[in-house]
Amino acid sequence: MIPAAFEYYAPRSLNEAVSYLASHRDDVKILSGGQSLMPLLKMRLSKPAYVVDIGRIPGLDGITEAGNHLIIGALATYAQIESSELLKKKCPLLPQTATTIADVQVRNRGTIGGSIAHADPAGDMPAAIMALDAEIQCTGPNGERWVKCDDFFLGLLMSVLEPDEIVTAIKVPVTGADKTAYLKAAPRSSGFAVVGVAARLALDAGGTCSRAAIAITGVADKAYRAARVEQLLTGKKLDAQNITAAAAEAARNVEVVEDINGSAEYRKHLTEVYVARTVEAALRG
Numbered sequence: 326m327i328p329a330a331f332e333y334y335a336p337r338s339l340n341e342a343v344s345y346l347a348s349h350r351d352d353v354k355i356l357s358g359g360q361s362l363m364p365l366l367k368m369r370l371s372k373p374a375y376v377v378d379i380g381r382i383p384g385l386d387g388i389t390e391a392g393n394h395l396i397i398g399a400l401a402t403y404a405q406i407e408s409s410e411l412l413k414k415k416c417p418l419l420p421q422t423a424t425t426i427a428d429v430q431v432r433n434r435g436t437i438g439g440s441i442a443h444a445d446p447a448g449d450m451p452a453a454i455m456a457l458d459a460e461i462q463c464t465g466p467n468g469e470r471w472v473k474c475d476d477f478f479l480g481l482l483m484s485v486l487e488p489d490e491i492v493t494a495i496k497v498p499v500t501g502a503d504k505t506a507y508l509k510a511a512p513r514s515s516g517f518a519v520v521g522v523a524a525r526l527a528l529d530a531g532g533t534c535s536r537a538a539i540a541i542t543g544v545a546d547k548a549y550r551a552a553r554v555e556q557l558l559t560g561k562k563l564d565a566q567n568i569t570a571a572a573a574e575a576a577r578n579v580e581v582v583e584d585i586n587g588s589a590e591y592r593k594h595l596t597e598v599y600v601a602r603t604v605e606a607a608l609r610g
């Protein structure tokens with residue numbers, strides 16, 4: 326289908342983009358890679374009067390190191406993330422996650438900022454950045470603010486982002502010796518996670534888990550941290566018995582969604598299986 330008519334604006338600076346958003350905040354959409362927005366426009370599920378294409382603003386796609394952190398520009402594509410030697414070395418969970426997303430075409434266009442701003446409950450990047458305790462830089466008419474990713478996502482396609490704010494960067498830690506992995510169960514047709522699990526584990530010299538971060542996507546109306554699983558893994562040797570016992574808590578007290586890809590019961594079971602598999606994959610390195 327053809328989208329409804331809209332005014333298209335492609336600013337060359339962040340200031341211009343923010344001013345435009347502020348003057349049209351009630352009926353405007355930001356366009357980045359277009360991999361979610363374009364289908365919505367074409368199906369006329371979204372009919373904004375104004376579209377601001379931020380893809381030509383220079384300087385928003387860098388991947389740089391800053392002390393113990395890495396700053397990833399919102400316009401960095403999945404393909405850039407997947408192939409970044411810096412990320413592979415310093416924060417491999419992000420390239421591990423990017424490689425699982427869709428296909429080459431989508432990864433060439435889709436951006437990390439777009440994925441996070443879109444807040445798709447089956448999106449892969451939201452889980453990865455949650456396991457990393459990332460912060461999200463949002464820039465609007467009043468300047469920039471950093472939002473902890475635990476506070477960013479509110480629910481199905483909803484976040485704390487204001488209509489005149491742009492996600493401009495994501496800050497993630499250098500994960501050093503931590504062990505990380507991202508695994509998902511996804512139908513071949515869409516590639517979207519029925520269940521996706523991101524794990525980051527720190528082990529002490531004796532091999533005991535000293536810190537665990539487990540984030541899950543595809544299961545609820547937004548990605549979430551499995552706090553009980555993390556508690557059960559921490560302070561333990563990560564043998565099969567302890568991993569299975571912890572994984573059994575992965576969807577406890579979670580309102581599990583159901584759709585054509587699976588019932589709530591099936592998803593809950595898959596979540597437990599995938600949490601265990603992801604922890605084991607992280608340990609294998």
Ligand SMILES: Cc1cc2nc3c(=O)[nH]c(=O)nc-3n(C[C@H](O)[C@H](O)[C@H](O)COP(=O)(O)OP(=O)(O)OC[C@H]3O[C@@H](n4cnc5c(N)ncnc54)[C@H](O)[C@@H]3O)c2cc1C
Nearest residue numbers: 355357358359360361362427435436439442448449492516
């Ligand atoms: C065939 C196909 C398969 C897919 N498979 C997967 C998959 O396996 N896993 C997965 O996670 N995703 C998948 N996706 C979705 C896709 O990865 C992301 O949703 C998409 O790439 C979002 O980034 P974008 O740059 O394309 O954003 P756009 O489509 O341009 O925008 C998405 C939304 O975010 C807003 N937005 C975009 N950028 C910003 C910004 N910087 N600041 C504020 N708001 C912004 C837009 O206004 C819009 O509402 C798939 C998409 C397609 C078409």
